[in-house]
Amino acid sequence: xxxxxxxWYLKVILLIGAWFAAVTVFGVWEYDIxxxxxxxxxxxxxxxxxxxxxxxxGGVPAYLLAMATWTVLILALGMVWSQLLFPHxxxxxKVVFSLVLGVFAMPIxxxxxxxxxxxxxxxxxxxxxxxxxxxVPILVDGLVNLFVSGLEQVYEFTNVFVFLALGxxxxxxxxxxxxxxxxxxx
Amino acid sequence: xxxxxNLFFYADSLPQFLHTVGGSWGVRMACMCSVANFANxxxxxxxGGVLIGLLxxxxxxxxxxxxxxxxxxxxxxxxxxxxDWWMNMQTATGTTVYxxxxxxxxxxxxxxxxxxxILYAIISKLFYVHHAGISSSSAS
Numbered sequence: 182x183x184x185x186x187x188x189w190y191l192k193v194i195l196l197i198g199a200w201f202a203a204v205t206v207f208g209v210w211e212y213d214i215x216x217x218x219x220x221x222x223x224x225x226x227x228x229x230x231x232x233x234x235x236x237x238x239g240g241v242p243a244y245l246l247a248m249a250t251w252t253v254l255i256l257a258l259g260m261v262w263s264q265l266l267f268p269h270x271x272x273x274x275k276v277v278f279s280l281v282l283g284v285f286a287m288p289i290x291x292x293x294x295x296x297x298x299x300x301x302x303x304x305x306x307x308x309x310x311x312x313x314x315x316x317v318p319i320l321v322d323g324l325v326n327l328f329v330s331g332l333e334q335v336y337e338f339t340n341v342f343v344f345l346a347l348g349x350x351x352x353x354x355x356x357x358x359x360x361x362x363x364x365x366x367x
Numbered sequence: 368x369x370x371x372x373n374l375f376f377y378a379d380s381l382p383q384f385l386h387t388v389g390g391s392w393g394v395r396m397a398c399m400c401s402v403a404n405f406a407n408x409x410x411x412x413x414x415g416g417v418l419i420g421l422l423x424x425x426x427x428x429x430x431x432x433x434x435x436x437x438x439x440x441x442x443x444x445x446x447x448x449x450x451d452w453w454m455n456m457q458t459a460t461g462t463t464v465y466x467x468x469x470x471x472x473x474x475x476x477x478x479x480x481x482x483x484x485i486l487y488a489i490i491s492k493l494f495y496v497h498h499a500g501i502s503s504s505s506a507s
Contacts, residue, residue: 326376
């Protein structure tokens with residue numbers, strides 16, 4: 182049927198692209214946060230956060246292994262969501278979507294307040310009211326405290342898994358309740 | 368607004384096992400932007416590969432400036448991402464934070480040049496007007 186061939190592939194990718202473009206344009210102070218994060222967490226680079234004893238730095242192979250692990254996780258996440266949103270697309274398109282979604286899913290919970298603070302500060306300054314009152318509490322108690330406590334990666338890890346679990350639940354629901362989505366020839 | 372934004376700082380309410388897994392798994396990379404940069408780099412390689420394959424399979428497309436510009440823009444952007452990712456790796460595999468203002472400027476510069484070329488290619492393609500049917504005499 183005609184309806185089955187419709188999907189949101191380009192729309193979703195363009196939406197994520199527009200989101201990143203907006204963050205790039207507005208997030209000029211990203212570097213300050215990034216540098217602050219790295220300096221504050223410098224101790225974590227060489228010391229295990231959990232036991233605070235064992236050195237973590239495992240050299241290039243360990244780093245590449247971590248990259249590969251995360252990439253596989255991101256691909257799994259993207260496959261689930263592309264199976265849900267556009268099952269008829271080919272594998273290459275699904276892989277491309279997976280990487281875009283993975284990059285988006287990881288920092289989403291940080292970038293929403295990050296973006297809101299920047300946009301509010303920029304527009305507040307432009308219209309002459311200065312920095313809005315919510316900025317400092319969120320910035321200090323929220324974002325900076327998150328980095329100081331070393332919780333950024335816990336956040337991102339959780340986001341990916343919540344996205345994955347949500348996708349699996351929706352996919353299972355679709356398979357169970359939306360039988361018309363199957364091709365007629367099957 | 369503050370109440371709304373506070374929703375995003377849910378780390379304290381997460382169960383302990385998520386803290387343990389998230390902390391022990393992710394911290395080996397020093398910074399999660401290394402994963403994002405890596406995924407982004409893979410994406411650039413895939414898109415660049417598809418474009419090169421397309422250009423080799425259909426040589427006539429090389430006459431179209433659009434594809435070459437797109438490839439050039441993706442090339443600039445990919446080099447930028449690679450330098451960024453390499454900087455992340457220096458931090459993750461070293462014992463001190465690696466930060467170079469010079470390299471960071473290269474990262475941003477190459478990224479913006481790449482974005483500029485890609486946007487120029489797309490926008491000039493979108494607004495290209497065919498003048499073939501209009502001769503100089505009829506135009507005046």
